Amino acid sequence: MAMPTGNGNGVLFPAMLQVTSSRLRLSPNSEHKPEAYDDLQLEFSPLLFSSLERYLPPAMLNLSRDAKIQFMRDILVRYFPEAERTRVQKQREYRERIMSNYQPLYKELQTLDETKFFVPSFLQAVNAGTEESLRKIIIEPTPGVYSFEMLQPNFCEMLISEVENIERWVHDTKFKIMRPNTMNKYGAVLDDFGLEPMLNKLMDVYLRPMAKVFFPEISRLALDSHHGFIVEYGADKDVELGFHVDDSEVTLNVCLGKDFFGGELYFRGVRCDKHVNTVPHPEEIGDYTHIPGRAVLHRGRHRHGARATTSGQRLNLILWCRSSAYRELKRYQTEFSSWCGECLRRKKERQHRAVAATKMELLKRDGISTS
Template sequence: MMKKVFCRCSCYFKENIYLQQVDAHVHYINDEQFRQDYKNLVSSENSIEQLLSLVYKEINRRENLDAEARKRKDQISREYQPLYPELYKFQSKFLSEKFKEICSQPKSSNEYLQRLSNGIYSMPVFTKEFCTQFLEELKHFEASPMPKGRPNSMNNYGILLDELGFTSFIDELRNQYLNPLAQALFSDGYVGSTGLDSHKAFIVSYKIGEDVDLSYHYDNAEITLNVSIGDQFEGGDLYFGTMAKAHRTVFSNFTFVEHKPTIGVLHRGQHLHGTEPIKSGERYNLIIWMRSSSIRNQLCPMCWKKPECLIPVDSDNYGDGMIKSIESN
């Protein structure tokens, strides 16, 4: 019998490696290629050898990532005592009535669904009560001695929600609300024939003295939902520019989006964006990267090619959202 498994593209282990020290994304095939291609990144502070060692470190981290994630997830599910266990099971009462109204008739104009610019929508998503409890839960987890993974190579502070036990919560939110909404708001080329069939969900936090902003980038997602959960902060607006290269179109201006608690911004993952520095306080955002296997199997958004080789991941993991059929016994 054949079964479908989620996969990563093999480029994950050689491309799109972010080097924070020089604020650049690089690719690595071998030492010689790297020395040749990145001469221009060398400075008095960063020798090519130092940069290479950072690349090795990142590749090594990626190779061990799934095994490490599994260990953390197991320990969290065994030992962590949630503050609000009831939050872990999705309930529609967590959602703002306005959001449910938008999702029930996504094609008709709705005063709460704001189209901010081409392909950028803003809307209330959760209730205030949910955000308040969720934030307390997140802080409770942060203060616990549980092991914590990094959300991605650009954020140092944050929480991986799939490790904390929110996979089925996000699955339900995606299947029941976000996928149908995205199908109505975006053209086929962004949701594909399979729809948004997997995700990666995490919290990023920005605090004075820790990460305060995020440089211009695109997401490893077809469609991203970014919801501000709180807390008290000033600054930290999101800004959007042009599309990344697979969908390059010319927009002349940046769109700035002020982000208030309970409000979500829905956008295409390849719409280049960043966050401005926060000026005070601390800010927590829930980010859901939603992926479509039908799109990714044709074009990997990280190497911009049809995946050469799909590497299956564990069954409790969505990998990079590609799918392959394998023989199962």
């Protein structure tokens, strides 16, 4: 028998007793208008509560707001480990410190204005949304890497000036900035500087149709979070970037400028965790030369690095797009021949061996000499 639950003061919620064992709905109740939870100072986003409310069992919908909060929080706490909650809380505090001290140079960067941000060819192809329209604007410098013209020169200049403004502010105030990742000593995480909603829209509206065409195995499941940042290279900045895979399902990398030599990307094939250090096959070896305004889109697991920027300054906008559903599914899989070059090679080898063994058996059975 289930023990009664209470609010910690010895008072029971009778209605809660009836529904705590109920399951969430499998599909959301689209007719239900969820309450607003914006005033809550909880460890989860108020939007998460509003979204989850649509999945509550019907009997719960008439309960008090507090009872619903308690029920939903219990679910979220089980799903979201404490270490992750602490990380999110620290990140929130870090961003609040930035937002209350940093004065942006261009507030207009925070709202995506498609005609000011993108070149017409990109916009037309994405708006048409067909495979044909998207294939028309891309080239594939090496298999699985797609390149296309994307950003307007004016937008690139604004973003570069904003990053320079960030670096000045960091220097003048001695702010302890978190760099984009362990590989870069320079650059800035744009999500920390108020550009997260803009980059979310970029991923959701403009990259989603592309990912659907070029990486269908991933984008059957939604890309639902991102890490957006700028990398900076030059004599007094980072010079090159070692061979690595990204912590993303799909990566967008757009060159913003300025004038530079070098900095080419080199690619060495897509690999799963198990095969990340295996040798590349000849057809997987390819280079890409950055051109300001031009983007490359590739799988995060596509192994790559950036050669030295030998003169001038190079800044690139990077968006690591992630899918929580894809990551969850991957945990239950052991073989990735649909995208890992090495899993595929080994699978083909096994098939060849099996076919050869069968042939041999048949020849022996028919008494034909195999020596």
